[in-house]
Amino acid sequence: AEECGGVAAPGDAAGGQGLAALVGRAREALGEIDVWCANAGVAPTGGADAPAAAWALAWEVNVLAHVRAADLLLPRWLERGSGRFVATVSAAGLLTSLGSAPYAVSKHGALAFAEWLAATYRHRGLRVHAVCPQGVRTDMLSSTGAMGEILLAPTAIEAEEVAGAVLAGLREERFLVLPHPEVAEYYAHRSTDPDRWLGGMNKLQRALEKGGAA
Template identity: 65%
Template structure:
């Protein structure tokens, strides 16, 4: 999905890429394709992050950019299982916290580093039918913003990638609701990667592959009642 597209784009522009995925075969396939290093494992856990960062440092001596891209989408509301809420928090939020914990010391010492947090437009807005996803993505955005404010003056650039629908397995897993809400405007992972590359040139905090999200976000802040009314209308049209 987005991760593989980013790997290909970065490698094509001369970056030395370390590829991580829970699926070891998938990580090795992309790494072999781009001449990178496969470091499979669970990037949501403290040990998994330590192994990934250690592998990158051992091979290349430093990390210039970390892409916190892992994510899951659990459906449901308050009735969703405790395990669904826990997985969402661990993967969509704590994976970012643990990654930052691992890379910040070297970046602060060097006075340079870049953290790309794959959030979602759901972190700026919401995702109907999926409270665990919406809540955890808001938290991921909040953490990215906190990092940006806290460390910008020490040389660390933080960016939050917030697309709407992207044609990946994650979108497929949302079923009929996701297709109705996001299918028509969904874009390819390669388009997201292109937008990220463009954003690296100006260090913008919010990377919005779907530009219309900026208008939705502004409306949500300025007129929450009007925005929620529009979302309720969408909710009424869902199966």
């Protein structure tokens, strides 16, 4: 924070009180918030058998943190007619995430909320951006283990590259920010031929279960 002239404000995004404290601290330091980056995320592994606590945490951090932040920020943004909400959604929100149902489902929720915000408040000055990278070389990628290594690591990019894509997206007023451009093609296949797309994903799943790549 000192290096970039910022203010460090430790907090907890998985709860209303924590988010209120973060928003309050930001307003104390800055006077007002122009851009909110909803970047906190968790990626618990597992499917329908994942513990209830894992599902709850994914929902709290990946979805409700966005909802609660918007609830705190919208009144002032709408009053002055400007504000930006940058949601880190992940390509999982456009596609899916093999090996982690809580992550895939909650990231779809994050995308749905970002879309709703944009559709509801664009004419009142709110700009919303959904950032949807694939693998990014962070601790979260490292924590995904063998599946993340096979699926994401080969095309993973640095966090600085994602930041550059975000800045470009803000300048160009784009809702979808795709640091991995190929995600647009995958998303198009998913929407226009879902059965074929699901077949391809299942083929990849079977290959992963055998310990290889498709």
